[in-house]
Amino acid sequence: MEGKISVTVAGRPVQVAHGASAGQLLKGFGNGRLVAARVNGKPVDLSCPVGEGATVEPVLADSPEGLEILRHSTAHLMAQAVQQLFPGVQVTIGPAIEEGFYYDFAAPRPFALDDLPRIEARMRELAGLDLKIERLEMSREEAVARFAALGERYKVEILSQLQEPRVSVYRQGDWMDLCRGPHVPSTGHLQAFKLLSVAGAYWRGDERNPMLSRIYGTSFASERELAEHLRLLELARQRDHRKLGRELELFFFDPVSPGSAFFLPRGTVIYRELESYIRRLYRRYGFAEVITPELFRNELWQRSGHWEMFRENMFLTSDGERGAGAPDYGLKPMNCPGHALIYRLEKRSYRDLPLRLADFGRLHRAERAGVLHGLTRVRAMAQDDAHIFCLEGQVGAEIDRNLQMVKEVYQALGFGPPKARLATMPDKHLGSEELWRQSEAVLAQALERNGFGYVVNRGEGAFYGPKIELYVPDALGRNWQLATIQLDYNLPQRFDLSYIDASGLPARPVMIHRAILGSIERFIGVLLEHTGGVLPFWLAPEQVRVLSLSEKVEPYAAEVAELLERRGARVARDLRNEKLGLKVRQAELAKVPYIVVVGEREAAQRGVSLRRLRGAKQESLSLEQLAALIGQEAPPG
């Protein structure tokens, strides 16, 4: 059996010649979609030789793994095109990302949107040449020499930080890039791609480093999938909550208060309905609502640790009389210190705990100008915030209770099941590492107990404790972080909170911070994008619009509207002297759930013609039937 080895190819044992490549073994797989191989579970190039006893699996372009390789290769193709078109541009890194890829360049002049068509055209030429993509292995020193000769300073820097003695370089045509790989076998595999946007990005994401020029793009296994993706992007644009906010007259922003929304009457209805819903749940889940100050002397922030850890995100101020002096007050960015003061008001017994304090107080955070984004990233907001003070031994049950509430709320609001992340100790933190690890474990166990799959988000916790972050998927498949549950051993210590335990001795309570909707502002933004503005009846600013057909039926239309208003519905009347088609169109565009039409026919029968939003057909109902229908639309909770 000289020169033969035994391997397993796609689950089948075979004998092949020594030195055969993965690509040779997988010939015929995937119908041209074969882009790479998995050998012994590791993704490799098709050119990779296979050893004795190996398991070889195909990686196809439309699999998640294949797509990642495809995109990474497309990033290389783009870099090649860029360097051909723009001499003097250095390459840095260019990974595949969730929905595509990017490549960061050190360019004498940052790229503009206008550059993209040219780059894309060159990419198509290079793809058309079907250049072979070859992997070369070499010593780190040799690679450093090569990239230094090319003037690629960033690559040299990357190489100097690598541990491996040998590194890989990929070559396509006369262009090469330091890269771990794997890659598709040739540029001809890259067909369905598009460059999307340009952006500035710091080298290694650190603002102390030079600003690079980033180009974003995406690629897919087929033109059809690319077109579908672009369609989704367009859909997302249509559903942009900022656009809907304007069209549906919900809210607006004015430059005189960047990052702070003005909620118009219609938007305010949504805002207050959401609050009311959470309030109803608070009764059931045992929370007590409080109202606390917005402005506190700095000494409070010094005690809570915000002064040290959060001051750069706070609005600091002073009273008008002495305005010129140093600011001695801070607008609250969080409710927790205020709640600690409420806790401290009385001597607490273990019998009083858990104490659950809820607060819809307005919070202000000095977010950097560049990160503001509609309602989803604001400087002024309210949260459905609560703090739970409890015994160490009650923490598990309290977290269970809140995870339960999370499930209930997101189901009631029409979202899919949330996914969890456990955010652990950040660099900037208060408290000992031991305490941190202990609280992280408590949260992890609660997640498991409640059937939440989770991933660990290292170093992303709050400065005072680890967090559970809950991500909710919307209708377009995007995930939003909304709910959060955070454990805090630090504030109780800083405020010297205590209770008297069963044996009469003082003990330290644990504090849990939590919000279900997160900020109401952000939640409304997400809800609008999730629903496209078509809200459930109970949240609709205008629930019923009564349309009259002519002047003659105005009194009857008014009667119908009043009837529904007495039943508690939010009703608008459209008695204008306009054609019915126009009124219906406008009611549809305003996304009113129930469109009630009355003409002489309905007036004679004392009934209505009901058209539901987005439903083309009409129903004839009596007034009683209509009232009963409205009565059934009860809000959740």
Add this chain to the structure above:
RNA sequence: GCCGAUGUAGCUCAACGGUAGAGCAACUGACUUGUAAUCAGUAGGUUGCCGGUUCAAGUCCGGCCAUCGGCUCCA
């Protein structure tokens, strides 16, 4: 904060450095209407703000403000 782009009527958008326009909305009038746009007319602007270049600036240049796309899902 940093990089890039954008800012024209309430909204969506036009306007080779040479008199700022259209559609929708608003207002007035006619039409009395049957399930996604009836017709006609009227009015609406210090082109984000400040400065500069020019005989002439919405347009070119600079500063500021705001908005939009981004700012480590690592070679």
